[in-house]
Amino acid sequence: MTGTTPRRRHSPAVYRRRRIVLLLGILVLAGVVWLLISQPWSGAASEGSDEPAGPVGQSTATALPVPTSPSEPDPSQTGAVEGAVVEGSDPSPSSSAGPTALPCVASEISVEAVTDQTTYQADQNPQFSIRLTNNGADCTLNVGTTAQSFTVVSGSDTWWRSTDCQSEPSDMVVLIGAGQTVSSAAPLSWDRTRSAVGTCDDQTRPRAPGGGASYHLSVEIGGISSSQPTQFLLY
Template sequence: MSAPTPRRRHSPAVYRRRRLVVLLALIAVAAVVVWLLVAQPWRGAASEIPVPQVSQTPDASAQPTPTATPSPSATPTPTAEAKPTPSPTATAASDIEPCLARNVTVEAVTDRTSYAADQQPAFTITLTNTGGADCTMNVGTTTQVYTVTSGNDVWWRSTDCQSEPSDMIVTLAAGQSVSSAAPLVWDRTRSAVDTCDQDSRQRAPGGGASYHLAVEIGGVGSTQTTQFLLY
C-alpha cells in the first residue's frame, strides 16, 4: 500500500486572488443594497396603481336650506272710483305688529283750494306713523274711502261704484309719512250705488259752492275735513 500523496500547498499569490474575489463580491452586494435603499424603485410601481377615490355622501344637515321666495305685494287694480294707494318705502314683515289707530294720522289732501268750471278736483291721502316703532297696515283700495260733502249732504263716495278692490299690506317705518301714489279724480257728479253710469248723474253745483273732503284708510279716518270751492 502506497503512502498518500501530500496535498500541494498553493502559493501566497493564489490566496491573495481568492481574498480579492470575495472582497469584490461583498462590495458588489453592499452597492446593490445601498442602491435599493436610495433609489427605492418599488415606489414608482406603487404610484402607477390608481387609488380609488371614496365619494363622500353629504350630510343631510349640510344641505342648503331653501329660502322662501317672497311673493310680490298685491298691486291694487285702478278703478274709476278708487285707485290711489300710498307708496311706503318697505313691504310688510311678518314679525312687525299691525299699526294702532292712535299711532296713525290720516289727512285728506286736495290739489287745489278752488276749481274753475272746467277743472276736476284731484284727491290724495297722507298717512303718517306717529308711533315709535315700525308697524304694518292694509292700505289697499279695500280700505280706502273718499267722501265729498256739502253741509250735511253727501255728494260723492268713492266706494259707491268701486270695482275689484284689493288689499296691500305695507310696513310704515316709525315717523314715516306717505302719500297716495296717484290722485283720485272726482268728476263733480253725485254718486250712488244704483247710479254708476256717470252720464246719468246729477252734476254738483258750482258758482263758489263749498265742499269738504274726508278720507279713511286702513280703518283710520282723517281727523278733519279739507275744504275746497267749485266754480
C-alpha cells in the same frame, strides 16, 4: 417536481405600487359618488341666477293701488301710497323695521285728506289724495283698495263715495317706519257727479252745484279715518 419552472416572487416595490393603484381607484370612485350625491354645482347655479334662493324680505313700495271706478284707468297706472314698504319683497336699506313689526295702532297714525286745490273752476275736476304719518314704532298697515275710501259731502248731503263704483278691490299690507309720512303717488279724480251703487255707467248722473258751493273731503285707510275733513269750493 421535475420540468416545472418555480414561480418567481415579485419584489416588495411591485406590491407597494399595486396597493397604491388600488387605493387611488377607491378614492376616485368615492369622489364620483360624493359628487353625484352632493351636487355642489347646483348651489353655484343658484347664486348666479336671478331667482331668490329662499324667502324674500321687504322693499320700498313705489306705488300702491288707489280706488278706481270702471271709467278710470288701471290702478297700477293711476295712483299709490308711496314711500311705504311692502311685506314679502326684497330687503331695502331704507327700511329699519324687521318682519316682526306689529300692526299699526290707530291712535299712533294720523290720516289727512288732501286736495290739489282749495277752489275749482267749472272746467276743473278735484284731485284727491291721502297722506298718513306714523307717530309710533314701525308697524304694518293694509293700504290696499279694500282699505281705502274717499267721501265728499256738502252739509249733510253725501255726494260721492269712491267705494260706490270701485272695481276689483284688493289688499296690500305695507310696513311703515317710525315717524314716516307716506302719501298717494297719484291723485284720485272726482268727476263732480253724484255717485251711487248701480249708477256707475250712468252718463246722466246729477252734477254737483258750483257757484262757490262748499264741499268737504274725508278719507279712510286701513280702518283709520282722517282726523278732520278738508274743505274745497266748486265754481
